[in-house]
Amino acid sequence: MFGVIIFAKIEWGAACLQIIGLNLEEVEELVLKLGEPRYRARQLLDWVYKKGVDDFGQMSNLPALFRQRLEAHGLTGGSITKAGAEEAADGTKKYLFRLPDGFCVEAVYIPEQKRKTVCFSTQVGCAVGCTFCATGQQGFKRNLTAGEIVDQVRKIGLDQRTRISHAVAMGQGEPLANYAATIKALRLLNADYGLQMAARHLTVSTSGIVPAIYRLSDEELQINLALSLHATADQLRSALIPLNRTYPLAQVIQACRDYAAKTKRRVTLEYIMLAGVNDGDAALARLVDLAKGWLCHVNLIPYNPVPAAPYRPSPPRTRQRFLGFLQKHGVAASIRQERGAEVNAACGQLRQHLKL
Ligand code: SF4
Known part of the structure; x- marks a missing residue:
């Protein structure tokens, strides 16, 4: 021995x-x-x-x-095992991975002509509790380790027999609430001895933990930041994202502006469009005010209904109206292409629907 x-x-x-x-x-x-x-x-x-x-x-x-x-000594090479997978007609594939202690998390492979992206999880469940999100309905179980995060990307690349070019921390969990493991995982994805992915192809999406955004800007990692904005007034944003009560909109936007100024990286403002909730004229005017004049990009996201959540998607014409108005006022904007909704692999829908 x-x-x-x-x-x-x-x-x-x-x-x-x-x-x-x-x-x-x-x-x-x-x-x-x-x-x-x-x-x-x-x-x-x-x-x-x-x-x-x-x-x-x-x-x-x-x-x-x-x-x-x-x-x-009880060491192993990898840390997670594939427990299931489901593929949509567009090639988007949702994976279920079992962790060493039996918990499971999901990750999504999104193939496009010029990029192969993995959307990975950073926590089992999530404590933020956004009211539109399937993971938020689950509650928080535990943080993932850096190995459990990196292994989602590695295992999907192996399964797809392809080189994963992009990775986004946009699956289950709030990445910046699991700060150390997420940053370590990003460094391993980027390292020459790791998966050798370009830092500018790595994105962290946060619901807006202000001190962690400042900490991230000091990391000297050229990664992208995305903010789950979803509302342009504190009252509504707090109803959608309870964390907004701790870090209100003005503080969050200032932190993102400071991140963009320091890193010279464009910040993405994610805006899930909810019919009759955040898609009116007043919200649109405030969105222009929030996004104008700094290095950001508004990503308008069609909402994918989640059971027990009281929201409906805005109609396509409303999304187009938002897009046109933002662009007319000099704000970079786009509408996110819907991928994988039929297998519940779209934004806000990850919550272990796959059968074990
Ligand atoms: S949207 Fe993100 S931060 Fe909000 S509950 Fe879902 S996983 Fe957590």
């Missing part, structure tokens, strides 16, 4: 028994503790991130004794 390894830099616990989710420094620490030269770390990471191999037995350029020691 091998003894228990004590790690100085690795947060050691049940959730850290996987190689995926560890950075180069941590894997170097691991291999040195196991009596191997430092360069083994990159070999190990190469198998896990680049070749997608989880089984130490298949890592043929690693010494047999080293592989045995990894297994004897």
